Amino acid sequence: MSKKPLFQPAWYPQSTKQIFGRYVAVPSRLHARPFENTPLAGLRIGVKDVIDVAGYPTRASNRAFKSLYPAKEISAPTVQRLIELGAVVVRKTRSDQLALDEELTADWVDEFCPFNPxxxxxxxxxxxxxxxxxxxxxxxxxxxxxxxxxxxxLFQSASSTIPLAS
Known part of the structure; x- marks a missing residue:
């Protein structure tokens, strides 16, 4: 029978990611003032991962899709219009694979289903x-x-996560 040593060495993380998880860089609204031509200045948006955003790879939550198609040089028209009006894309949000409306606990293969807060x-x-x-x-x-x-x-996502969705 082995005894535990009296002194247990402390666990030192190799990075802050091990302690706090992942961070999302959020742009400050201090420098974003709405003007006549940019009424959405400073508005922070997330974009579903099947909609193209210039410079971001569109993965569609599928590793094969990501490896076949590089990041686009132009954004989808809706995203581009929001950016022109002053909105800032913070990041892309998860989607089930190729937006096929799969069972969330069983069919999410390449990425994990988002947690419902x-x-x-x-x-x-x-x-x-x-x-x-x-x-x-x-x-x-x-x-x-x-x-x-x-x-x-959209209705399913909103109704399961946002209390007052209609």
Whole structure:
């Protein structure tokens, strides 16, 4: 029978990521003032990972898709218009693979399903826009999240994560 030593060496993390998890860089609103031509100045948005944003790879939550298609040089028209009006893309939100509205606990293969910040921890986010719904519910600094509505994706995501969705 082995005895535990009296002195246990302390655990020292190799990086702050091991302690605090991942960070999301959030741009400051201090320098963003709405003007006539930029009424959305400083508005922080998330974009579903099936919508193109210039410089960001569109993965569609699928490793093969990401490896086949490089980051686009131009954004989708909706995203481009929001940027022209002053909005800032903070990051892309998760989607189920290729926006196919899969079962969230069983069919998310290449990426994990987003955690539902609402409720008791047993509720899932629903629909292919699950990442957009979860992001809006979890981050009070995020003003808007774009999603797509294929087979009730936006309604399902909003109704499972945001209490007053209609």
């Amino acid at each position: 609402r409720g008791d921890g047993y509720q899932t986010t629903e629909g292919s826009s699950a990442g957009s719904g979860a992001a809006i519910a979890a981050y009070d600094w995020l003003n808007l999240a774009l999603g797509t509505d294929t087979m009730r994706a």
